[in-house]
Amino acid sequence: MIDKILKDDKFIAASSTHIGAVLDYVLALGYGFGIVARTDQIKFDPPLPEEILKSFKMPAIFLQLEEYTLSSAHLSKDELVFEAGFGPQDFASTLSVPFYAVLQIVVDGKGGAAYLVNELRRLKVPAKVIWTPTTEKIIEAHSLALAAVQKGTMVHRPGRELDREARLARKRPIGTLGGFGWAAPQGDTSALLDAVTLAHWATQTTKRRIGRKQRGLA
Numbered sequence: 102m103i104d105k106i107l108k109d110d111k112f113i114a115a116s117s118t119h120i121g122a123v124l125d126y127v128l129a130l131g132y133g134f135g136i137v138a139r140t141d142q143i144k145f146d147p148p149l150p151e152e153i154l155k156s157f158k159m160p161a162i163f164l165q166l167e168e169y170t171l172s173s174a175h176l177s178k179d180e181l182v183f184e185a186g187f188g189p190q191d192f193a194s195t196l197s198v199p200f201y202a203v204l205q206i207v208v209d210g211k212g213g214a215a216y217l218v219n220e221l222r223r224l225k226v227p228a229k230v231i232w233t234p235t236t237e238k239i240i241e242a243h244s245l246a247l248a249a250v251q252k253g254t255m256v257h258r259p260g261r262e263l264d265r266e267a268r269l270a271r272k273r274p275i276g277t278l279g280g281f282g283w284a285a286p287q288g289d290t291s292a293l294l295d296a297v298t299l300a301h302w303a304t305q306t307t308k309r310r311i312g313r314k315q316r317g318l319a
Contacts, residue, residue: 133167
């Protein structure tokens with residue numbers, strides 16, 4: 102059923118108009134953003150090497166637009182076009198992503214937060230326990246984490262995935278005042294590193310009594 106809808110001409114035309122307008126607005130703001138797009142609809146010029154293509158195992162891929170990738174981004178007819186690098190050698194390619202292939206537009210990593218909050222509320226988690234960080238708090242969390250790592254006060258048990266994300270991560274600008282977050286290579290993720298960063302922030306700024314017992318969920 103979903104395949105039939107995605108291939109419907111009226112749906113493609115309607116979604117393309119809406120997504121194109123949103124992308125035009127986001128690009129005009131000049132801030133970095135990400136898109137989740139259907140992998141099989143993206144055109145690469147030149148084509149990516151086979152070993153890189155094989156790493157795209159999911160039907161959808163997350164692509165982050167920032168710095169030179171963002172500066173190269175523009176709209177052409179019904180497509181978002183930008184340059185990006187892939188793989189350990191940073192293989193350069195120009196991507197053309199049809200508007201209708203864009204499934205989600207993510208600004209500052211907040212995509213999906215509303216759904217999670219609603220689920221927690223449905224499970225009757227107390228409102229005061231649910232924390233949705235503002236942009237300012239996210240910036241503060243990343244600054245604290247970087248400083249702690251540099252001072253050697255923030256360490257973790259051996260973990261292959263976290264180690265890998267930390268090695269590959271680089272700063273992505275947030276706002277215009279020097280704030281930053283973590284950015285993963287195209288097609289990769291820094292989700293675990295982000296989680297650790299926010300968890301560390303919570304331990305440094307919480308006003309709750311650490312030893313106090315909390316009510317669990319039934």
